[in-house]
Amino acid sequence: MLVRLKDAGVEGVIIGSTVLMLYLNLDEFEDDIDVFVTNFSPYADEELVRSIAVKL
Numbered sequence: 001m002l003v004r005l006k007d008a009g010v011e012g013v014i015i016g017s018t019v020l021m022l023y024l025n026l027d028e029f030e031d032d033i034d035v036f037v038t039n040f041s042p043y044a045d046e047e048l049v050r051s052i053a054v055k056l
Helices: 002-007 017-023 046-055
Strands: 012-014 035-037
Touching: 012 017
Parallel strands: none
Antiparallel strands: 012 035
16 A cells, blocks of 8 residues: 555655554554655645545
């Protein structure tokens, strides 16, 4: 999924419990992947987020 986000133009840093899950090499995540977006504001660019979600 992270590769697909990057291919869609989303750059960011993995944060939260997702980091721990990756470090522990777990195959399943709790419920979501926490990403801090660094190349645009998800709040200010809500339509961009929606268009990326539709593509993915």
